[in-house]
Amino acid sequence: MTATARTLGTTATATPTATGVITTKGLTKRFGAVLAVDDVNLDVRAGDRYGFLGPNGSGKTTTLRMVLGLVHATRGHIEVLGQPVPRQSKAALADVGALVEGPAAYGHLSARANLALMDAAGPGGGLRTRRRRINAALEQVGLAGVGRRPVKQYSLGMRQRLGLAGALLRSPRLLILDEPTNGLDPQGIREVRDLLIALNEAGTTVFLSSHLLAEVEQLCTRVGIVDRGRLVRQGQLTELRAPTGRIAVRTPDAGRAVALLDGRAEERREDLLLVRTDDAAALNAALVGDGVRVVEIGPERRTLEDVVLEVTSAGSDRIGAPQRSPR
Amino acid sequence: MIGVELVKLLRRPRTWVSVGLLVALLTIVALFLAATEIGPRPGEGPALLSAVLSNGQLFPAAALAIVLPLFLPVAVAVVAGDSIAGEAGAGTLRYLLARPVGRTRLVMAKLVAVIAFILIAVVAVALSAYVVGTNLFGSEPLTSVSGRSVNTADATRRTIYAVLYIGWSMLGVAAVALFLSTLTDSSLGAALGALSVLVTSQVLVALDAAAAVRPYLPTRYWLAFVDFFRDPILWRDIERGIALQGVYVAVLLAMTWANFTTKDITS
Numbered sequence: 001m002t003a004t005a006r007t008l009g010t011t012a013t014a015t016p017t018a019t020g021v022i023t024t025k026g027l028t029k030r031f032g033a034v035l036a037v038d039d040v041n042l043d044v045r046a047g048d049r050y051g052f053l054g055p056n057g058s059g060k061t062t063t064l065r066m067v068l069g070l071v072h073a074t075r076g077h078i079e080v081l082g083q084p085v086p087r088q089s090k091a092a093l094a095d096v097g098a099l100v101e102g103p104a105a106y107g108h109l110s111a112r113a114n115l116a117l118m119d120a121a122g123p124g125g126g127l128r129t130r131r132r133r134i135n136a137a138l139e140q141v142g143l144a145g146v147g148r149r150p151v152k153q154y155s156l157g158m159r160q161r162l163g164l165a166g167a168l169l170r171s172p173r174l175l176i177l178d179e180p181t182n183g184l185d186p187q188g189i190r191e192v193r194d195l196l197i198a199l200n201e202a203g204t205t206v207f208l209s210s211h212l213l214a215e216v217e218q219l220c221t222r223v224g225i226v227d228r229g230r231l232v233r234q235g236q237l238t239e240l241r242a243p244t245g246r247i248a249v250r251t252p253d254a255g256r257a258v259a260l261l262d263g264r265a266e267e268r269r270e271d272l273l274l275v276r277t278d279d280a281a282a283l284n285a286a287l288v289g290d291g292v293r294v295v296e297i298g299p300e301r302r303t304l305e306d307v308v309l310e311v312t313s314a315g316s317d318r319i320g321a322p323q324r325s326p327r
Numbered sequence: 328m329i330g331v332e333l334v335k336l337l338r339r340p341r342t343w344v345s346v347g348l349l350v351a352l353l354t355i356v357a358l359f360l361a362a363t364e365i366g367p368r369p370g371e372g373p374a375l376l377s378a379v380l381s382n383g384q385l386f387p388a389a390a391l392a393i394v395l396p397l398f399l400p401v402a403v404a405v406v407a408g409d410s411i412a413g414e415a416g417a418g419t420l421r422y423l424l425a426r427p428v429g430r431t432r433l434v435m436a437k438l439v440a441v442i443a444f445i446l447i448a449v450v451a452v453a454l455s456a457y458v459v460g461t462n463l464f465g466s467e468p469l470t471s472v473s474g475r476s477v478n479t480a481d482a483t484r485r486t487i488y489a490v491l492y493i494g495w496s497m498l499g500v501a502a503v504a505l506f507l508s509t510l511t512d513s514s515l516g517a518a519l520g521a522l523s524v525l526v527t528s529q530v531l532v533a534l535d536a537a538a539a540v541r542p543y544l545p546t547r548y549w550l551a552f553v554d555f556f557r558d559p560i561l562w563r564d565i566e567r568g569i570a571l572q573g574v575y576v577a578v579l580l581a582m583t584w585a586n587f588t589t590k591d592i593t594s
Contacts, residue, residue, distance in 0.1 A: 031591075068425040070592040093427040100425065104418025108340065121331045122426030166422065 019045050020079060021174050021205045022067055027076035029062050029229075036062045038229040040076075044207050044222070049200050051220030051237075052209040053308065059229035060209040061101055064178055068098055081174060094123045097172035099180055103163025107152030111143060111162050114151060115169060124170050137165040140195060142188075156183035164192065168199075175199070177208040181215060193219050217304045227312040240307045243299040247280045249273045249287065250296035257292045274300055328432050332440040336406075345402040346448055350455045352398060353390040357456075361463040375553060379464060384479065386460025387453040387486050388556055391493055394452055395549060399493070400500045400525050401518075406444045407504035408517030410437040411587065415512040415594035430588045438505065438580070445497045449490050457486075485560070489552040492565060496549050499572045500525060502579035503545075509587040512594045542567070545575055 022044035029037040065071040069086035083092035119125035375389040414420035504521035548568025554561035
């Protein structure tokens, strides 16, 4: 694990910061005795849809809060859009839209009033374009017809959509989203995913944290896996999911196939065989030639789940009983 | 940012409810006094109230004396205690700071909004008391506490002084609540903390055994505003009150700033 971190460290140093959208070096945060974030070297590049993946309590949100200048790092260096945080937070964060640990709004005000207040509070929100931008953002997240109802009457899903609208309001270059599909139904999750992909294709870098593997696998191009405060793996999704050098064959005649392959079948799960070879076509021909019926054949790819399970330990919200010494 | 905070203050129902309650309280007192014409004997009850029956123009000052010990500081402590902790509790603080709004700027804007609330509350009390007082008790030439008569312009000037002095005293309450508001994510906790400081101070002011610390207690000179209605104005306690509150306000605001700008926002 130490070796991994060191390799990532050198990569981050070698990468020119010009294309780096979020770059952290040796980012560490200690809360009292607890090491929440430990030597994290994030490397989020322009155009990425970056999935920051890890179990609850693994340090995702603390990292994200440090990137947004909310929590001060114990050690390390953060650059967002080429500006150091928190020293130049104002310049760095003006072009960032964020959703951190659930949406929040003033309950007695309407969605539009909430967006207008937040827009007026900081830099980059012009008064002349405000109404148009608010309408566009509400339209994007599917709240265009929301009217004057106060936010306290909203459902969890509507609040989540409003939070997203707040992040989109100034068409930021970088979106930092913490669990963006929380509280949404499957239809809503699909809408948000399509929206994020569309925004990304239009040039927005998307950095999202999630503990949902499927969400990251469907949405992201690049993944960082965090475990107990350490970034244990970071890379393109396609690299992480590279073929394993085995071919997966599904056949109802698995027994005969194993005998026929003479030890090349390394693993058998019911009617699924995993065969050490890199030529699926030849394997298929050989099997069919000997009368083995093949239902499905193709290179074995690791799922993101396999990668995550390989590099992480047991859930960090799991607290085992202390070991008792034998009497 | 200051504009945003003022809009938030003015659009909050709570602001107007508490101002409305302050006005309602003094109106109720005035109605009872006018209906029964039984005033407190001189030297008893809230300051100046005994003199109101003979002259309504003194009612603004009397009304301020009625709300000063408890009602006004409670309202100020609630608003100021909510200013940072309320945003933290609702989760909007992280969005404001990530917007990004500078932390110093946010504290300044919150402070300005609290000052605005104090002024709104004190001025609303004074104005409504003037209207209620002159209608119920008539407006003969004002007689000062010391016995000499004073004209209306002079009475208005003295009332404005009293409003500013009480506002300054309330800023001390606000500074305590604002500081506590940066320590906790619970606006109720911050308000209660500020009130417990005040109650402690008021108990000690009345306690002869605590005479040694009395000159340094935050509430010691609050009632000195009555001295604006003496002839000539008795400046000694007023000056001490202004200076003492000034020290409290400066120290507490510095602590507020130091704590908030270095704090980890985990709410």
